[in-house]
Amino acid sequence: MSPIIGVLALQGDVREHLAALRASGARATTVRRTTELSEVDGLVIPGGESTTISRLLESFELLEPLRRRIADGMPAYGSCAGMILLASKVLDGREDQHQLGGLDVIVRRNAFGRQVDSFEDDLAFDGVDGPPVHAVFIRAPWVESASPQVEVLARVSDDPDVPGGQVAAGRIVAVRQGPVLATAFHPELTGDTRVHRLFVQMVEGRSRERPLEVGNNETQEGRT
Template sequence: MSATAGSSPVGVLDLQGGVQEHLDHLRRLGVPGRPVKRAAELEGLAGLIVPGGESTCLSRLLTIFDLREPIEQAYRGGLKLWGTCAGAILLARENLGETPYFGLIDIAVSRNAFGSQLESFNRAALVPAVAREPVPLTFIRAPKILRVGSGVRVLLQLDDYIAAAEDERILVTVFHPELTPSLAFHRYFARKCGLNPTGTDDAGLDPDWTPLSWTRFSSHA
């Protein structure tokens, strides 16, 4: 049984950032995806991805589009959330030196912890809860998770910081899985949402993926 058979879709917040890249990864797993720009588009979702971008800009757009309270209400109603990079900053309960936005997961983050855009990098790491093999990771002006609270599980620790964590209903990653050929984290989140995506627990490297694969869906068709 594939995730498309009678499944609720996974939404991707469509205000800024890697929206189509996330939707492309979901489609490769047979998971129905939906761009979300209005409160009504939250209806019936199994999960919502808050993508990377620029956290201050995203917070302002969430206010302009009147989405903050509807997302919080949907979360209280059972919606699962995944924040990547800027999305993780918005979901964090503590944002060092700044006011938190949603504050829904008990983690502390340091924004732009690696410095400027020039400090962006790629690496691979083993994330046992997500895949049996190392997965590629792309960091772009990434934050660091500096601590997690009670009820939050560390999925990936790198050097002096936490790169991925989760609680019962929220996943956060400081890197960008949608910018790699790996489907592993999208598969993991789909399962967290109660869906049944295609594939096995390997690194999920799709040989047909390219950095421009998402462009075929850029019209939201």
């Protein structure tokens, strides 16, 4: 059966993410309550304003439940503001901003500039077959640094005259660490569902592993 993947529906491109997930073979649903969070196999955290989403997570009493689920291994994908929220540390954020964790990275908020500095680029993206991924950057962050446990999937030059697909070393804009995926750009806006298909495959892989993990836990408990 297809996995159930939620889209955090507090702010951002919720409808576009739902459409991309459904086109990628998932059963997609919105998540605004803890009961809805408990029913999904994975979660997409869309773009928007990271400090606003942080406050709304607290207001909707989703912050700690979501942190626990990510810590327990639930697959999560964050685009733009979602990347910021999944990072372990944020530069240029607010002091009262909450982090969800899941990615051992330092992210710089609004790194590429303001709304007027938005741009598009074609990126070589590890783990995605076919031509370069067309990426839309809107007030986008970048990953300032990542631990060795983090897989770098895509980079873009901060020089606008150098295409991202030709950059061997540049700003990190897509990463994965185990079941957690993040992009600084918005694949839900382009009609290209390959990044969402990658995430659906990650969720499916995690779902197949889960029964084995439960069995292992029961065995461990039986030994104590």
